Amino acid sequence: MLETQNDEFDRPVGGHGATIPVPIALTEGAANYLRHTACRNFFREQRDRFDILGAGTAADDPVFDQGTMMFCDSNADAILLHAFEVGSGHTARLIYDNAEGDMGVLSSRCFLYNDLDHLRK
Numbered sequence: 001m002l003e004t005q006n007d008e009f010d011r012p013v014g015g016h017g018a019t020i021p022v023p024i025a026l027t028e029g030a031a032n033y034l035r036h037t038a039c040r041n042f043f044r045e046q047r048d049r050f051d052i053l054g055a056g057t058a059a060d061d062p063v064f065d066q067g068t069m070m071f072c073d074s075n076a077d078a079i080l081l082h083a084f085e086v087g088s089g090h091t092a093r094l095i096y097d098n099a100e101g102d103m104g105v106l107s108s109r110c111f112l113y114n115d116l117d118h119l120r121k
Contacts, residue, residue: 053094071104078103
């Protein structure tokens with residue numbers, strides 16, 4: 001497992017030290033289309049499989065114990081989904097799955113299959 005603290009996700013835009021806000025309104029249903037898979041958090045069981053990107057709460061922190069792992073088709077989808085989770089009041093980390101080659105989000109959102117997937121229908 002690699003856990004980065006000062007990688008490209010934390011670097012200021014254009015070297016000017018500013019974060020540029022990009023206001024996007026997403027419903028929970030729309031945000032769920034940003035991921036192709038959601039499952040119960042299994043980070044502790046397979047920690048060597050994942051790189052944890054950016055700064056934040058440690059991925060093995062108890063806040064994630066009942067959480068959800070969500071995997072995306074693109075980096076942009078993962079970044080938007082991460083922003084949605086944080087904006088919804090959840091603790092979240094960007095993750096990279098070395099086994100599957102997918103970027104995703106580890107969220108403190110309690111994993112409830114029906115709560116996530118019924119919104120796609």
